[in-house]
Amino acid sequence: MPAPLSVDLRQRIIAAYEAKEGSQRQLAERFKVSLSFIRDLRRHYRETGTVEPKPHGGGAIAKLTKEQLPIVAALVTAQPDALLKELCERFAQRTGVEVSVSTMQQAVCKLKLSVKKNTDCI
Structure with a gap:
């Protein structure tokens, strides 16, 4: 916007x-x-009575917090060849929070880690 x-x-x-x-x-x-x-x-x-723009709405609240990033790091370290989808499932089992594949990808990138690519999509 x-x-x-x-x-x-x-x-x-x-x-x-x-x-x-x-x-x-x-x-x-x-x-x-x-x-x-x-x-x-x-x-x-x-x-x-003013022409000031309205304040920004704030956007969506992140599902993955900074406190949960070490959990993602531990999951990737434990099985570096896991697919993002598998990481999402394991994260949900561990925390009870379901995240999308793109959210998991962003978290992995933020941690400067890499995971196996899904070759089925190519």
Whole structure:
């Protein structure tokens, strides 16, 4: 997701709209933003009195915590030729937390380890 537009641009858009320098559609073209952005900005300004962007939502919570990385390292060390899918299953047995293959791959990369590649997918 791209970064929010600058507060300066938001203020200029609101000032131009209040000065009746054009319709919402014309202002969208002039400032090179979407019409929906103009509508949403006006609504946000009416409701809050500010043009500041809303705070970031935070995203998804990671299933694998930093405290669980040593468990992954131990699983890889115990059987370095295990497939990622097998590591996921063993991790779930040990911790009760089910993770996807991509999550396991990210954890293995974070630990700077390597595992056997699945040759069935090629």
